[in-house]
Amino acid sequence: MACISPDGKPNLLGEKILETAKEPCTPEEIASTLILPFFRVRGGLRDLVEAGYLKEERGKYMITDKGLQALE
Amino acid sequence: MCEEQKGRSIRLPMLGEKAPEFEAVTTQGKLKLSDFRGSWLILFSHPADFTPVCTTEFIGFAEIFDELQARNVQLMGLSIDSVYSHISWVRNIEEKFGMKIPFPVIADLNKEVASLYGMIMPGESKTETSRCVFVIDPDGILRAMVYYPLTTGRNMDEILRIIDALQTTDKHHVATPANWRPGEPVIVPPPPTQEAAEERLKQGFDCKDWYFCKKTLDE
DSSP states (O other): OOSBOTTSSBOHHHHHHHHHTTSOBOHHHHHHHHTOOHHHHHHHHHHHHHTTSEEEETTEEEEOHHHHHHHO | OEEEETTEEEEOOOTTSBOOOOEEEEBTEEEEGGGGTTSEEEEEEOSOTTOHHHHHHHHHHHHTHHHHHHTTEEEEEEESSOHHHHHHHHHHHHHHHOOOOOSOEEEOTTOHHHHHHTOOOTTTOSSSOOEEEEEEOTTSBEEEEEEEOTTOOOOHHHHHHHHHHHHHHHHHSOBOOTTOOTTSOEEEOOOSSHHHHHHHTTTTOEEEETTEEEEOOOO
16 A cells, blocks of 8 residues: 555555645645655555545545544 | 456557556555556566666666656556565665665566566566566557567667657657657658648758658757
8 A cells, every 4th residue: 555554554655645635635736745746646545545534525635534533 | 469368368558549557566555557647657567576687777767767757757667576575676776786766666466467568478488577668648548669578678768769759749740760869850740642742842841852851849
């Protein structure tokens, strides 16, 4: 998984994406903020959404309660 | 152009067609081909980790990585090895050769992607992928394929030249002659009608005849 550790928690990259997604943002905005290639952001977003740490609405990604708890 | 996979026949990709989608485990996590949309992608295979020619190629690809990035091109390698083998090998390359491998490498243990793209040449090896290069454009169209045998390392200048030629073709609607390099004259596509052929010689191009005209690009 690009952004999820074997224990199911976000890894370092996952945490960075979650921090960025505290405000709704597009994959492009996340890639720009974190200075990452799009493909890594897309793969990471998919992992984080599947694991319930992020949700997507109309092309923007936003952290979930589970995501906020993971950052505590 | 068909490949047998698990009892079913699959058609190998061809130039000008959509590159087949896949999802694969890589050294940078699970990735789909479609994650690369919007960028050019060089998908390349190598026979095996911890082998000398492949090591020189990985160093070569890493050396042109920044030049590829400047051209909006991503790189992704592949071999029929585990992700742990890949991780160990790229760490070894960094330790022994001082070269960090910045691109993901697919661990294609079940040969799924290799079979989908026809990377295994049974006449050479039934268990290793040959040195294949697939150039995929930002719309996911397969634009170039290059195959080298197990014994022959690839030429990174040619990889860059192919990218430059394809991007120049797309931007200026021209073709590029043999051994073309950026900055050199390009080929004006031959006129499609007799009338256009007569006009062509009056258009100020460097023409040997109506079908063979070159021009220098402005940039």
